[in-house]
Amino acid sequence: MTDENNLHHVIIVGGGAGGLELATKLGDSLGKKNKARITLIDSTRTHVWKPLLHEIAAGSMDPDRHELDYLAQAHWHHFKFRLGRMDGLNRATREVILAPFLDEDGNEVIARRTFKYDTLIIAVGSTTNDFGIKGAREYSLALDTHSQAQRFHRYLHNALLRAQTQAEPLKPGQLEVAIVGAGATGVELAAELHNTTRELAAYGLDKIDADRDVKISLIEASDRILPALPTKLSYAVDVELRKLRVNVFTGERVTEVSAKGITTHSGRFIPAELVVWAAGIKAPDFLKDIDGLETNRINQLVVNQHLQTTRDEHIFAFGDCAACPWLGHDTTVPPRAQAAHQEASLLVKTVKARVAGKDTLPEFHYRDYGSLVNLGKYSTVGSLMGAVAGGSMYIQGLFARVMYRSLYKMHLMALHGVLAVIVHSIGRLISRRTEPHVKLH
Structure with missing residues (x-):
């Protein structure tokens, strides 16, 4: 083996906000000084900050101007990038297993591969949780990824073009958008859509009256929007949304999604050609009990105060895919960007300590700002x-x-x-x- 291969190998799976920040900081410190090998693995070629996805979906942000190429970032900051999707783990041999990478036509570009690690850090984020609701997977769109956000924008733009050029009157629900889940993503998307649909209509779509034809509905099972945030904040946002004539339905649990709209437990039917599902999250399904690691009911890897998985000291997890205890609270650290940023900062110290052969690792204490x-x-x-x-x-x-x-x-x-x-x-x-x-x- 070469000298480089003898170095401590740190593999980070997931190039989201936390994972990319961690790879960059470790590359600039350990990688640049040839003290460790740092490898980042992600299933896509480019990075976009996830809190921006609702703006990309609505069309108020051009994603091409905010994408970051992983290969370029790796070149500039002394780490390696490998394209692929993790779908397996061998703890006995300390290997990460990547699924074959296929192109848009289904042709295999990269064969199944394995990578050996000394320290593995999993930061694969979260996906939308549809809770098994009938029709949710078939007839609604999620906003978990850059490509999903762009797909929604294409659907929205095509719906407006169709309405502009068709001879017959608009059908019920044709220019209506239903957003299931009034958390931050749902609320912010509703406001952005109110703005961008009017902007789009102003660019030559003269047959469309946005105030009359475009309707946006926000459906939440809890008794108020933004249920995880302070009540005062929730009510203030509710007032602003109603000023924008967003239809806000609280205390309504969705029981079915169809091609024509959604149905709630009370029997209410909300027509909508476009349905966005933003009602809950879970960690990716492949993590569930992966090679014997402890996971919870939403597939999150259970970690201790050092962000180590409970059954393997060589594997760490953070961000949305990890269930980390929140000291002083009877719950886990919330899945927020600020939490992933804080955890990434701690793991920089942790990895340096492991590379230096230290036994004592720092503890994570989340601060809610x-x-x-x-x-x-x-x-x-x-x-x-x-x-x-x-x-x-x-x-x-x-x-x-x-x-x-x-x-x-x-x-x-x-x-x-x-x-x-x-x-x-x-x-x-x-x-x-x-x-x-x-x-x-």
Whole structure:
């Protein structure tokens, strides 16, 4: 074996916000100094920050301007990128197993492969949980990935073009969108769609009256929208959505999805040609009890306070796919971007300690800095935790919007550095003046 192959090999599976930040930081420290080999594995070629997917789906953001090529990032930051989808694990030989990679026509591009590891970190995120509701898988769209968000936008754009050119009157539900689940994704998508459908209609779709023809419905099983966030924040967002004439249905549990719309437990039928399912999450199915590791009912890997899996000290997990105890609370760390960012920062220290041969590993203590909900150009609201003697401070308007946008900038800084983000931001500010504010194809 070469000297490089004798180095401690760290494999990170999943190039989401946390996984890519971790690979970048470890590459810049251990990889650059040839103290360890760092490999990132992901099933796609490019990275897009997941909290932006609702903007891509609505068309208010062009994904081509926000994609990051994994191969380029690996080249710049001294780690290796391998394209593939993990579908197996051999703990005895310490090997990650990747499924064959197929092209769009189903042809095999890369054969099944295995990679040996010394430290394995799983950060594969989460997928939509349809809870087995009849018709949900067949007739609704999820927004878990970049490609799914783009697919929804194509459907939306085609629906508008069809309505513009057809001779017959609009059918019930033809330009109606039903969003199942009023968490942050559902709420933010509803507001973005209100804006972008009107922007699209203004670009020559003169037969469409967006206020009359386009209807957006938000369906939530709980008694209020944003049930995981503070009540005051929930009510403030509810008021803003109703001002936008979004139909908000709370206390309505979806029992069936069909090609014509959705039905709830109360017997209510909501017509909709497009249905988005954003009602719950689970870890990918392949993780369920993978090679004997402990998982919970939604397939999350159960980890301890060091983010180590409970049955293998060489395997770590973080982000949405991990169930980590939240100290001082009778629950696990919530699946949020801020949690993945904090966990990635801890794992940088953890991996360095393992490479150095240290027995003591740092513990993870999650700090909740609050929640922000962006309603596009209409409003941004949120709460900052710990602002007043351990309490919270409610914020709204411009300050909240700046705080929301700064979260993405912090992610970019972790990947590219401060100077690169400043230059990029100035360039976007200039070019934005010469571009349409909505994606037109």
